[in-house]
Amino acid sequence: MDVAASRTRELIERDAAAVWHPFTQQSLWIDDDPIVVDRAKGMYFWDTDGNRYLDGVSSLWVNVHGHGVAEIDQAIRDQLTRLDHATFLGLTHEPGIELSEKLLATAPAELTRVFYAGDGSSAVEAAIKMAYQAQVQLGEDRPLYLHVAEGYHGDTLGAVSVGGIDLFHATYRPILLDTVAVSSPGVLRDGQTRSDRAAEVLAEMRETLEQVGSRVSAIVIEPLVQAAGGMLTHDVEFVRGVRQLCDEFGALMLVDEVATGIGRTGRMWAVDHAGVAPDLLTCGKGVTAGYLPLSAVLARESVYEAFLGSANSGRTFYHGHSYTANPLSCAAAIANLDLMARNDTVNRAAQIGENIGSWLTPLEAHSGVREIRRIGTMTGIEVESVGDRTGFAICQEARRNGVWVRPLGDVVILMPPLAISDDELHELVDVVANSIDKVVS
Ligand code: PLP
Numbered sequence: 001m002d003v004a005a006s007r008t009r010e011l012i013e014r015d016a017a018a019v020w021h022p023f024t025q026q027s028l029w030i031d032d033d034p035i036v037v038d039r040a041k042g043m044y045f046w047d048t049d050g051n052r053y054l055d056g057v058s059s060l061w062v063n064v065h066g067h068g069v070a071e072i073d074q075a076i077r078d079q080l081t082r083l084d085h086a087t088f089l090g091l092t093h094e095p096g097i098e099l100s101e102k103l104l105a106t107a108p109a110e111l112t113r114v115f116y117a118g119d120g121s122s123a124v125e126a127a128i129k130m131a132y133q134a135q136v137q138l139g140e141d142r143p144l145y146l147h148v149a150e151g152y153h154g155d156t157l158g159a160v161s162v163g164g165i166d167l168f169h170a171t172y173r174p175i176l177l178d179t180v181a182v183s184s185p186g187v188l189r190d191g192q193t194r195s196d197r198a199a200e201v202l203a204e205m206r207e208t209l210e211q212v213g214s215r216v217s218a219i220v221i222e223p224l225v226q227a228a229g230g231m232l233t234h235d236v237e238f239v240r241g242v243r244q245l246c247d248e249f250g251a252l253m254l255v256d257e258v259a260t261g262i263g264r265t266g267r268m269w270a271v272d273h274a275g276v277a278p279d280l281l282t283c284g285k286g287v288t289a290g291y292l293p294l295s296a297v298l299a300r301e302s303v304y305e306a307f308l309g310s311a312n313s314g315r316t317f318y319h320g321h322s323y324t325a326n327p328l329s330c331a332a333a334i335a336n337l338d339l340m341a342r343n344d345t346v347n348r349a350a351q352i353g354e355n356i357g358s359w360l361t362p363l364e365a366h367s368g369v370r371e372i373r374r375i376g377t378m379t380g381i382e383v384e385s386v387g388d389r390t391g392f393a394i395c396q397e398a399r400r401n402g403v404w405v406r407p408l409g410d411v412v413i414l415m416p417p418l419a420i421s422d423d424e425l426h427e428l429v430d431v432v433a434n435s436i437d438k439v440v441s
Contacts, residue, residue, distance in 0.1 A: 008048040011036045032392075035399070040067035043417055043424045045404070056398070056405040056416055056428045061227070061259055063290030063417040065339055072289055075335035079328050088116065088325040095330030102337045103287075103296060106268045108277035111298040115317070116325040120258030120284035121154025123295035124220075126319055127280045128158040128177075130297065131218035131252045134306040137315050140250065142217035143178055146208060148201075150184040152228030153220065153256050153282075162220040165229055167409075180208055180216070186225075186232025186373075198238035205245055213249035218280070220254045223270040224375050227259035230411040231380025233373045239274035252279040252303065258295065259378070262286030263340065263418050266350030266376030279303055289336035290417075294329035340418075349418045352425060353377045356414060359429045368440025379414040381432070383440050390440065397435035403428055412436065 001009070016030050036048040043066050044052050055063060065072065079095060086093055100114035115130070117123040128145065135142045147153075147162040154160070155168070161177035163169045164184070185201040188194065209216065223239045226232040239255075246253040255278040260270035262283065267273055269281070280303065284295030309315035323329075340346065353376040363369050363381065370382040383390055391407025398405050405412060405428075416428055 004049050008036050011048060032396075035404070042066040042068070043420050051402070053399065053402055053404040054424060054428055054431075056403050056432070057413055058286075058415050058417045059290050060285075060406070061264070061415050062285045062288075064262065064286045064336055064345065065289050065343075065419045066417050067290075069289065069339070071339055072291055072332055072335045075331045076291065076328055079331035083327050085323065085326055085328070087322070089320055093325070093327055093330075095327045095334060096325040099325075099330045099333050099337075102334060103283075103298065106337065107281065107298050108269070108271065110277035110300050111281060112301045113299045113304040115297040115299065117284075117295045117297065118293050118321055118323060119154070120256075120282065120295050121156045121159045122321065123258065123282040123284050123297050124153040124159040124162070124256055125156045127254050127256075127282050127297045128162065128218070128220070129319055130299065130303065130317060131254055131280060133317065134252065134303045135217040137306040137309075140214075140217075142215050142251070144212055144215045145177065145179045145218055145220055146205065146212075146216045146251065147179055147181050147220045148184055148222075148226070149181050150187060150226050150229035150232055151220070151222055151256075152226070153222070154258070168228075180212055182208055184226060184229065184232060185234035185238045186229065194233070194235040195237060198235035198241065202238065202241035202245070205242070209245060209249045209251070213251065216249065216251045218252040218254040219246055220256065223255045223257065223260060224265055224273060225260050225270065225378050227378060228408060230382065230408050231373045231378055231413060233375050236274045239271060239276050243274075243276045243278070246279070254278065254280040254282070256282045258282055258284040262336075263346040263349045264376055264378050264415065266346070266353045268346050270375075286418075287336070288329050288332040289339070291332040291336075292326070292329040293323075294326065294333055343419070345418050349377050352416065352418065352420060353379075355422065355425055356429060359426065360433070363433050363436065366437065366441070368436060377415055377418065380408070380411040381414070381436065382411045383436055385410050386440050394432070394435045394439045397438055398431050401431045401435065403431040403435075405432060 038046050038048045046052050117126050145162050149164040151164040153162050160169050160172050182204045183201050185198050188197050279300045281298040288294045307315050307317050368384045373380045391410045395405050395407050
């Protein structure tokens with residue numbers, strides 16, 4: 001055995017002995033032949049055996065400009081020489097201030113305040129608490145949340161409460177918050193259009209709100225794409241309709257843009273497609289270009305003002321973390337937003353999305369493909385099941401051909417970094433299409 005292979009084997013043995021991986025059935029983990037990632041550059045990463053893989057899902061939907069980007073590397077290094085970390089409780093710092101300004105400048109003008117958190121889940125958690133507390137402080141006791149089937153907002157308990165994917169969430173139902181769910185606007189009945197489906201679910205939402213609306217503090221949605229639900233896409237009218245219902249019934253509109261934000265849909269924010277301003281917007285994942293953990297809640301001034309009062313008013317938002325607004329993460333995020341502006345990344349993302357759509361067109365007629373769903377670069381290819389783990393088998397086949405993608409059940413996901421070149425995108429699409437053909441034909 002050569003040196004590389006024995007290093008790989010040793011690392012896998014140590015992993016098997018000491019590590020518990022997220023969202024992973026550990027009894028299958030080692031037999032599934034895990035990749036030990038060694039290094040990355042541009043759109044590719046390499047394993048400890050020297051094999052190269054195209055990163056077809058942006059390292060789980062986070063990477064924006066590729067790996068090892070000089071400008072972001074340098075921004076983190078520069079920040080490291082000034083300030084590694086300082087608490088944001090009782091202190092402030094320039095990267096945290098500057099990033100707030102820059103994030104707000106990209107968002108609907110009605111959003112005027114940034115509250116930082118660590119991961120997407122913790123941003124959603126903060127926003128859920130914020131919504132309830134704001135309502136209480138505005139004189140309304142509204143302990144319920146309205147959300148959507150097949151939704152995913154993270155894995156902390158508040159976020160799970162407003163989720164709707166049974167595989168991930170059903171186990172925890174007895175210990176969750178009080179919520180009401182409506183059907184998914186992205187799950188169509190035979191022959192139904194997305195527009196009809198949006199109207200139908202909005203009517204269901206209205207009916208629900210007519211019964212319990214005075215107790216609902218927020219309606220929580222993933223705008224345009226229910227990502228972890230299998231890239232279920234819905235009509236832009238659904239987002240507009242939710243805004244109207246929020247206004248009518250006094251609920252806050254909480255849009256979770258952890259997956260859809262930072263350009264993935266071909267606009268900076270998915271709500272930009274709808275021309276709608278929410279009351280609370282959560283973001284994470286791509287904020288730091290996939291370098292470091294950082295997320296945020298963007299809030300309207302009216303929500304923020306509901307928290308103002310004297311020291312003893314009880315109106316403070318008693319929420320925050322040890323690493324809130326970590327300066328290294330903020331520096332990476334500032335460099336990311338600067339680079340996005342300089343490279344016109346959002347428009348390029350729209351073009352990449354169009355290319356994915358047209359290059360996948362031949363696959364639409366494939367007997368093994370049920371549906372291809374896509375908004376911008378966020379793409380799900382739902383395949384016919386031909387065994388226990390069809391989606392996984394397709395991804396393993398792609399892996400053998402130098403492309404790393406990860407499925408959601410039998411939906412193969414493509415979500416490349418937004419800086420991918422046309423040649424690299426062709427490689428991704430071709431390998432995935434061939435892998436689907438091999439496994440499901
Ligand atoms: N919200 C949405 C819409 C997501 O897609 C995800 C993760 O996929 C999350 C929240 C949770 O983010 P994180 O995994 O960073 O906690």
